[in-house]
Amino acid sequence: MGVPSNDPREDVLQAWYMDDSDEDQRLPHHREPKEYVSLDQLSELGVISWRLDADNYETDEDLKKIREERGYSYMDFCEVCPEKLPNYEEKIKSFFEEHLHTDEEIRYCVEGSGYFDVRDRNEKWIRVWVKKGGMIVLPAGIYHRFTLDTNNYIKAMRLFVGDPVWTPFNRPHDHLPARYSLLTLLLQICFLLYGWHDFQETSLGNKNWSFLQGRVHQGLCDEGSW
Ligand SMILES: CSCCC(=O)/C(O)=C/O
Ligand SMILES: [Fe+2]
Ligand code: NI
Numbered sequence: 001m002g003v004p005s006n007d008p009r010e011d012v013l014q015a016w017y018m019d020d021s022d023e024d025q026r027l028p029h030h031r032e033p034k035e036y037v038s039l040d041q042l043s044e045l046g047v048i049s050w051r052l053d054a055d056n057y058e059t060d061e062d063l064k065k066i067r068e069e070r071g072y073s074y075m076d077f078c079e080v081c082p083e084k085l086p087n088y089e090e091k092i093k094s095f096f097e098e099h100l101h102t103d104e105e106i107r108y109c110v111e112g113s114g115y116f117d118v119r120d121r122n123e124k125w126i127r128v129w130v131k132k133g134g135m136i137v138l139p140a141g142i143y144h145r146f147t148l149d150t151n152n153y154i155k156a157m158r159l160f161v162g163d164p165v166w167t168p169f170n171r172p173h174d175h176l177p178a179r180y181s182l183l184t185l186l187l188q189i190c191f192l193l194y195g196w197h198d199f200q201e202t203s204l205g206n207k208n209w210s211f212l213q214g215r216v217h218q219g220l221c222d223e224g225s226w
Helices: 037-043 061-070 089-097 175-205 209-224
Strands: 012-018 050-051 074-080 107-120 124-133 132-136 144-148 153-162
Touching: 012 037, 037 050, 037 061, 074 089, 124 132, 132 153
Parallel strands: none
Antiparallel strands: 012 124, 050 132, 074 153, 107 124, 107 132, 107 144, 107 153
């Protein structure tokens, strides 16, 4: 990492802004110079993360607590490699299509590693490298994609609240309520953290943002946050 940190999650989860090259998707795609993104910055996009003990997931009390608190009743595993994943080539391609889901995408890497790319507030790609022990939640409505890295293997625990729905909605799918709700939340976070100036800057550059301004303003007023 660029700046030393005491966050133990950073051993298994690292994030950076991507370059624009068309080279192999499995390469890191760092910018030159590298531009890292902290896990706190990721949380401002609604992407939250933990470091867990992947060798003992069956008995891990921390995992149990997260599942109970967040209602993750469903659990299975997804192994991404030609031998284990049916229609491997097709799936690899579809994972890397920019898409969103109407529910959270919760992935806990118990073996191997991979890249989850998410769009930031200004539509730039942030690459999140998830390694053994890293668990992330992508919020409902965030545009993202997934690729293996050059190690070519990941085994991920998939969690879900209730019966799982894995449907990807390829971009554009801005009319879905999950997208609308996420944008509203992100703008509220942006406004509360950075104030009116940044809020306006963000809003001016993007039709979606300005379309939501009234609702954000209303939401904050309703919550008595002004
Ligand atoms: C490592 S889990 C496979 C990727 C996936 O399930 C997904 O939805 C990517 O966006
Ligand atoms: Fe996804
Ligand atoms: Ni549609």
